[in-house]
Amino acid sequence: MxxxxxxxxxxxxxxxxxxxxxxxxPRRLLGLAKSAERxxxxxxxxxxxxxxxxxxxxxxxxxxxxxxxIAGAIPSWHWSMLxxxxxxxxxxxxxxxxxxxxxxVLDIGTGSGLLAMIAARAGAGEVVACEKDPLLADAALHIxxxxxxxxxxxxxxxxxxxxxxxxxxxxxxxVIIGEVLGNDVLHEGMLPTMKDAASRLLRPGGRMVPxxxxxxxxxxxxxxxxxxxxxxxxxxxxxxxxxxATRRLNADQGDLALRSNPAALFTFDFADPDMLETGENRxxxxxxxxxxxxxxxxxxxxxxxxxxxxxxxxxxxxxxWRPLFYPFESPIDTAPGALVAIEGSHDAHSVRIxxx
Numbered sequence: 001m002x003x004x005x006x007x008x009x010x011x012x013x014x015x016x017x018x019x020x021x022x023x024x025x026p027r028r029l030l031g032l033a034k035s036a037e038r039x040x041x042x043x044x045x046x047x048x049x050x051x052x053x054x055x056x057x058x059x060x061x062x063x064x065x066x067x068x069x070i071a072g073a074i075p076s077w078h079w080s081m082l083x084x085x086x087x088x089x090x091x092x093x094x095x096x097x098x099x100x101x102x103x104x105v106l107d108i109g110t111g112s113g114l115l116a117m118i119a120a121r122a123g124a125g126e127v128v129a130c131e132k133d134p135l136l137a138d139a140a141l142h143i144x145x146x147x148x149x150x151x152x153x154x155x156x157x158x159x160x161x162x163x164x165x166x167x168x169x170x171x172x173x174x175v176i177i178g179e180v181l182g183n184d185v186l187h188e189g190m191l192p193t194m195k196d197a198a199s200r201l202l203r204p205g206g207r208m209v210p211x212x213x214x215x216x217x218x219x220x221x222x223x224x225x226x227x228x229x230x231x232x233x234x235x236x237x238x239x240x241x242x243x244x245a246t247r248r249l250n251a252d253q254g255d256l257a258l259r260s261n262p263a264a265l266f267t268f269d270f271a272d273p274d275m276l277e278t279g280e281n282r283x284x285x286x287x288x289x290x291x292x293x294x295x296x297x298x299x300x301x302x303x304x305x306x307x308x309x310x311x312x313x314x315x316x317x318x319x320x321w322r323p324l325f326y327p328f329e330s331p332i333d334t335a336p337g338a339l340v341a342i343e344g345s346h347d348a349h350s351v352r353i354x355x356x
Contacts, residue, residue, distance in 0.1 A: 026056035046134040080320035094303035096122045098207040103174035108160040113140035120152045132159040161196050177209045184351040185215050192348045199273030208271040212302040219260035219292035247325045259292040259334050260285035265344040277348040287334030298323040326353040
């Protein structure tokens with residue numbers, strides 16, 4: 001262990017003492033929150049921000065500074081998610097189908113508390129809304145109270161994987177809502193989170209929302225992605241291997257053309273407590289003609305019955321989930337009807353795609 005690592009470990013070990021000595025001094029608490037973030041003490045950093053805000057004089061310059069730090073700590077995709085009316089409506093339909101009068105419901109990753117409140121409105125007798133981010137859990141607590149639902153919704157500032165079903169205050173649930181979906185289904189921890197919930201927290205015969213989701217793919221040509229050749233008279237071709245990273249597509253995909261019919265690369269069954277956290281698959285995509293310089297991947301979420309939500313790259317620019325572009329090292333010429341193999345693999349947190 002080098003000197004820098006030893007110093008970091010020493011700071012982490014003694015961090016509780018620094019916090020104790022800070023007392024209720026908002027300036028010192030804010031400074032410790034910043035230090036905790038640098039030390040990788042994520043939860044403690046957020047808890048300290050809340051303490052600092054509560055200790056600072058409302059309306060003061062310091063209070064505004066603390067509020068700015070809190071606002072900056074929340075990823076911006078939360079706002080586009082809450083404004084995604086199609087997503088909100090689709091989940092409300094699914095929740096109304098799944099929840100029966102008096103059901104106990106667990107909302108995993110509640111964020112603002114929106115889906116928990118929808119479950120209460122659908123007739124749930126009790127909703128446990130868990131949120132591992134203390135800042136969001138605090139906001140959800142106030143939102144639930146503002147909407148007069150504190151008698152039926154209990155906000156728990158914890159990961160669902162830390163909930164103990166043997167605790168009478170937790171127990172088991174008739175319905176589990178898990179909207180911790182990433183752009184590739186997995187990268188927000190959806191798979192291990194739902195597997196754990198299905199195995200430990202779901203009652204026999206219980207329902208999951210959503211029950212399944214697919215990572216769908218198609219060959220494509222993205223005009224905006226082009227290898228560099230000569231720039232200002234210089235040959236920059238050797239930089240091109242560094243461009244082979246997965247890219248998040250923007251809402252306006254007028255420069256994206258599909259070069260095959262779509263297919264499901266992976267289907268994830270969130271109600272299966274034995275689902276594997278790693279997998280591989282190979283699919284044959286039927287070309288539609290033209291050069292393909294990559295594959296595009298998007299979500300199709302099964303919300304029960306025949307209801308689905310899909311952020312198709314050419315038809316759903318308003319979705320807060322963005323399709324992902326996986327570039328090929330060399331373009332592939334497709335002919336109508338020709339089959340092109342694509343291989344995929346995944347671990348618990350990400351999907352990888354490459355030509356077969």
